[in-house]
Amino acid sequence: MPRALTDITVRNLKPRAVRYEVPDGGARGLRVVVQSSGFKSFAVRYRNAAGRARKLTLPGGITFAAARKLAADALLEVAQGKDPATAKQAVRRTAGARGEDTVARLAAEFIEKHAKRHTRPNSLRATTAAFRNLILPAWGRRTVHEITRRDVIDLLDEIVVDRPLLANKTRGVLSRFFSWLCERDIIAASPVVGVNPPAKETVRDRVLDDGELRRLWLASDAVGGNAGAYTKLLILTGQRRSEIAGLRWSEVDGDVLVIGAERMKGGQAHVLPLSTQAAAIIAALPKVDDFVLGRALRWRFHHIKRDLDAHMGETPKWVAHDVRRSVASGMAKIGIAVPVIEKILAHRSGTFRGIVGVYQRHSFQPEMAAALQKWGNHIERLVTGKGAKVVVLRGGKGA
Numbered sequence: 135m136p137r138a139l140t141d142i143t144v145r146n147l148k149p150r151a152v153r154y155e156v157p158d159g160g161a162r163g164l165r166v167v168v169q170s171s172g173f174k175s176f177a178v179r180y181r182n183a184a185g186r187a188r189k190l191t192l193p194g195g196i197t198f199a200a201a202r203k204l205a206a207d208a209l210l211e212v213a214q215g216k217d218p219a220t221a222k223q224a225v226r227r228t229a230g231a232r233g234e235d236t237v238a239r240l241a242a243e244f245i246e247k248h249a250k251r252h253t254r255p256n257s258l259r260a261t262t263a264a265f266r267n268l269i270l271p272a273w274g275r276r277t278v279h280e281i282t283r284r285d286v287i288d289l290l291d292e293i294v295v296d297r298p299l300l301a302n303k304t305r306g307v308l309s310r311f312f313s314w315l316c317e318r319d320i321i322a323a324s325p326v327v328g329v330n331p332p333a334k335e336t337v338r339d340r341v342l343d344d345g346e347l348r349r350l351w352l353a354s355d356a357v358g359g360n361a362g363a364y365t366k367l368l369i370l371t372g373q374r375r376s377e378i379a380g381l382r383w384s385e386v387d388g389d390v391l392v393i394g395a396e397r398m399k400g401g402q403a404h405v406l407p408l409s410t411q412a413a414a415i416i417a418a419l420p421k422v423d424d425f426v427l428g429r430a431l432r433w434r435f436h437h438i439k440r441d442l443d444a445h446m447g448e449t450p451k452w453v454a455h456d457v458r459r460s461v462a463s464g465m466a467k468i469g470i471a472v473p474v475i476e477k478i479l480a481h482r483s484g485t486f487r488g489i490v491g492v493y494q495r496h497s498f499q500p501e502m503a504a505a506l507q508k509w510g511n512h513i514e515r516l517v518t519g520k521g522a523k524v525v526v527l528r529g530g531k532g533a
Contacts, residue, residue: 164205176201182217190219238274264307283325290332298333342460353445360427361438370412372461375454381426389413404480407503409510470505
């Protein structure tokens with residue numbers, strides 16, 4: 135006989151690589167279901183009047199005591215010749231027929247109750263866009279009970295033709311959505327299980343050389359406006375495109391950027407000194423709204439890249455994130471120490487992973503300021519062919 139479980143033993147059950155169940159010796163048929171994500175739920179296993187093995191998933195979010203009570207109620211129904219799992223499925227079908235379990239309605243609930251609470255702003259925007267532009271146009275009016283693995287494969291096959299990485303990201307959104315539905319006992323199984331990412335992703339190693347960085351800067355001059363300033367700030371700071379595009383005036387403190395933890399990939403605030411070149415670009419921008427580069431720019435990455443390509447001439451294919459990699463590589467080439475580069479990029483791995491990250495509390499602000507000014511002067515020399523006009527750094531040290 136399995137031993138009787140307690141609240142403490144249920145809480146202490148650890149996730150494994152695959153989902154597993156733990157029987158409760160204190161309530162016949164009751165199982166604690168532990169997902170690989172660590173999420174726990176309750177189910178009742180029994181045999182109906184025909185001797186067929188059945189499983190009744192209990193409502194999510196209930197206490198262990200409530201699960202025992204519901205398990206006893208379910209087995210009483212079985213003793214009376216009823217089949218509670220079948221009755222539950224009939225209720226689901228009725229709800230689906232009434233349109234209560236449509237993909238559109240439950241997607242909105244998923245975004246509100248899960249995605250907004252458990253994902254970073256950039257991931258939330260990507261999730262919302264995937265539903266709005268890809269998933270809901272295809273399935274919005276259908277119920278989640280109708281969606282099959284074939285439906286998932288067909289949708290991803292359509293996207294992967296010309297947008298392979300987006301197809302992989304959409305599969306990730308669908309996986310999280312249907313897993314959430316399983317955890318809330320709205321569906322019994324996810325149709326995404328067994329569907330592999332449709333595109334093979336390779337680690338990019340593209341680095342723009344000095345000549346390409348110069349052409350990119352001159353293209354930014356040709357594009358002009360906030361789009362040109364945005365591209366130049368990517369080159370001068372090495373930050374992620376969303377961190378620069380979403381920059382707010384409240385995050386600009388003189389010649390320093392203070393980017394909030396909620397906007398950083400690593401979940402920690404980032405204090406970044408500005409070179410005189412970067413500070414001058416920001417100072418010249420008009421204050422139209424809360425965003426340094428304007429609210430609309432955050433959604434125009436594709437259009438900006440297209441305009442830049444038109445002015446750059448014959449240049450091998452590149453993407454925005456290649457600029458960040460090029461900054462890191464270029465800084466190392468002109469003699470900036472790797473730990474300082476990692477601090478500038480707000481990397482939490484590499485030099486500062488593990489115990490070093492726990493105990494290393496030096497801010498590196500002076501070193502970062504000197505490095506970014508040295509990099510800014512290097513870019514200025516590339517573009518103009520002359521020495522930088524400003525070579526005196528904070529504290530009187532030359533670049």
